[in-house]
Amino acid sequence: MRIDAHHHLWDLKAVYYPWLMAKGEPRFFGDPAPIQRDYLIDEFTTDAKAHGFAGSVHIQVGAENPLYEARWVQSVAQANPDWPLVQVAFCDLTADSAENDLDQLQSLTSLRGVRQIVGRAPGEDAQSGTNFLLDDPRFAAGLKGLAQRGLGFDLQLLPELMEKTAKVLEQAPDTKIALCHAGSPHDRSAAGLAEWSKNLQHLSALPNVVCKLSGLGMFDHSWTAESIRPIVETVLEQFGPERAMFGSNFPVDSLPATYAKIVEAYETLIPTEMQSKVFAETAIEFYDIPVPKA
Template sequence: MTGWIDAHHHLWDLGAVHYPWLMAKGVTRFFGNPAPIQRDYLLGGFRTEAAAEGVIASVHIQVGAEDGLAEARWVQSVADANPDWPMAQVVFCDLTAPDLSEQLDRFQSLPTVRGVRQIVGRAPGEDAQTGTNALLDDPRFLSGLQEAGQRGLSFDLQLIPELMEKTARVLAQAPDTPVALCHAGSPHDRSAEGLTAWGKELKHLSRLLHVTCKLSGLGMFEHNWTVASVRPIVETCLAQFGADRVMFGSNFPVDKLYSDYRTLAQAYRGLVPAEMHSAVFRGTADRFYNLEAPQ
């Protein structure tokens, strides 16, 4: 097949944009200790790792900058400086903001912007502190989702399985907003019972045809993952969504904490049936994010 698209990765320049979580020392996050990645991660480093596995284009996902517009403008400058690397971006925008329309106007002045992400859930412990789960009960959030779709923007959804049924009820009211489910819905309980429960909850989202699933971030809740341990997750996503609604994302450099790019890519290459490769590793992301990656 032709080159891959990595539909979920991050970049950061700590001298150009302020990321509070990357500056906080000694703070363990839901995905572990971020200390090894609390340094610049630039496009050149990412390309070296990803291109070696056949990646030719990518989608940058917002990653907790203090100022979402400053981050988006910096990503745009990176894309402008590297025209040989097609890169779209998903920005952070508070969909409940009173000046949402004005904010989206500013974001959409940047040609790489394809969608927005506002995290609904990361992990039970952190969610209890951040209160982001409350977005699902806020009518402004639904209204913002609907406006995003009316503008031709997608929404990247990060949440935990316990929120899927409630979230599906919200998303059903925004059918014109394409949704990308980050990290396969964050199955944080990797016991057999936990994965069974996740698969059951996932059906609430997979039955919504405007929801697409990302195979990404699976190392965040299982640092010593193996091909065998993530196999049921990959198989369940493919079975429920179908290859045309599943796409690959590395979640680098966060998942770089647990794996090198080659190990990650080879694992997915083996887990996804060969007849699904063209969709999962390229076609779905190309279509969803309108990347127009080179052949």
């Protein structure tokens, strides 16, 4: 079986997502208009099952009330026992309420970790100021505390922040870290990819960090298998297949590509002997996904 280690779902009647309801506002990943609608488990699994996937990891996606979103995802998981679904929820690790928030989230059996975005895109980060997390000692302490709870952290950031982030992560060596979207290599020029690869080494050198091959269409809407080849090969070289996993980033990455195009590109680029780990085993181990025993 294969595991999609990074995707989203939303029911706009059940949970409010401010960014999804903001009409006519383009984002760094494109015009969100085509996905400003319900995106439910049946639509997702129809695509995923066609390519051998049989379980997945839901990643928080900017709900106004993160606990409402997490509870809704839990209800989806419980209603679909034949599809192992675990989740990474949002928690502000710098908030005074963080410990209480984590207590509430951990009442959900599907919870495996949290995500608090450090960096999305250069333009948006300049407005949102999310990078301040790296200078806040409460963030570092929160990361360290996740290990004591048996939780991981999904890390989304930009290449320019990797060296500084690695120094923060060194303070939480026991916390499992999943780097989202290969570290968001937004500059796809030869020089940009070389700089991304150099910065990535600060994270790949940490044994508790794994890397997701996901979201590569957000910064290149006309991508091809050949155009992302350098990214895939670099990730596999630095992390190895035992620390790399596949994620569709659907439905966000449905804006530039079909699910089939994404999967088929990675099937072409990932050596056959590595595919069982990248498409399944790494994610199953990292996220403790309950899969049927052979």
